Every structure is written in C-alpha cells, then in structure tokens.
Amino acid sequence: MWRSFRLMWMRLDQVVEQQxxxxxxxxxxxxxxxxxxxxATDEGLRARDLARGVSWDRSRLSHQLRRMQExxxxxxxxxxTDARGTIFALTPAGHAAIERAAPGHVEMVRDVFVDVMTxxxxxxxxxxxxxxxxxxxxxxxxRIEKAQCEGAGD
Numbered sequence: 001m002w003r004s005f006r007l008m009w010m011r012l013d014q015v016v017e018q019q020x021x022x023x024x025x026x027x028x029x030x031x032x033x034x035x036x037x038x039x040a041t042d043e044g045l046r047a048r049d050l051a052r053g054v055s056w057d058r059s060r061l062s063h064q065l066r067r068m069q070e071x072x073x074x075x076x077x078x079x080x081t082d083a084r085g086t087i088f089a090l091t092p093a094g095h096a097a098i099e100r101a102a103p104g105h106v107e108m109v110r111d112v113f114v115d116v117m118t119x120x121x122x123x124x125x126x127x128x129x130x131x132x133x134x135x136x137x138x139x140x141x142x143r144i145e146k147a148q149c150e151g152a153g154d
Contacts, residue, residue, distance in 0.1 A: 012113060019108045024101035029064050030073065031105065034098040037074065037090045044077060044089030073097055 017028045026034070036053050037045060045053075051061045065088055068074045073094035079085030090098070117125065 015112060016105065016108055020101060020105060023104045024097065026097060026101050030068060030097075031101060033061075033064060033068065034073065034090065034094060034101070037088060038095065038098045040089070042089065044075075044087040046079060047086045047088060050088060068094070 013028065020026045020028060020031055032054050033050065036050060047058075047061060047065070051058060054061075056064075065074060065076070069076060071093075072091055074088050075091050077087040077089060079087050114122070
C-alpha cells in the first residue's frame, strides 16, 4: 500500500508538473504559490502565512518568490503594521498566469485523479487525509514541545 501510494503520488506530481509547464510555462512551485496569492485580498499575504499555507520552509519560499518576482509574477511589499514583515501579492502578469493555468490544471487533476474515484472513495480519501494530517500536526507539536522543555534545562 505504501509503495503504491508513493508511486501514485510521484507520478501524479510528474504529470501535473508536465501539464503546467507545457500549457502555461509555470512550474508546480509557481502554481503552488500563485493559488493562495490569487485567493488573497489585494493587500496580498505575509510571507510567513504563505509559507505556512504551503508547508514550505523559509529558504525554499524565499528562493521561489525571488524567481517569481524576477519574472514579474509577484511583487514584494513592506508590511504597514510590522517593519520586519514582508507581504507578497500578485502582479497583473501573475493574475493572468494563474487564470491561464488553472483550467488546464483542474482538468488534468480531475482526469487522472478525481474522476477515477467514486463519491464514496473521495469521501474516504478526504477523511483519511484529514486524520493523517491531524496525526502529523500532533506529532510535530509534541516534538517541538519536547525540544523546548529539553532546551529550558540548559
């Protein structure tokens, strides 16, 4: 089960990446950031909230946003309420890119993933995903708390 799941996930990632690149010139990483930015208000999103939303570390996010900024897809703004904060928002080119890419992406995901399942299987997979994510979050929190307790004795 684990091996077939991993192979399925890798192949899904591969075909989605190929589709995005061929049809829109975007990478999967571009798309992963364009989606939440397109759903944000015109003010954009704080970098830390964007990182949390896509489960990326600060370094990966920073490098990807820099590349997207160089291509004119996103713009960087200073946070008006926190001098240390950075906000990112879509540029008009970023809006156009996500609008071009989304229909083909949705069609591909539906075709190779969603449409091969029954409604019951979709509900089951959704529930399993929620439970696994909840377990991961709980284990991560427990590790952080343990590390903080161990560090407090120094």
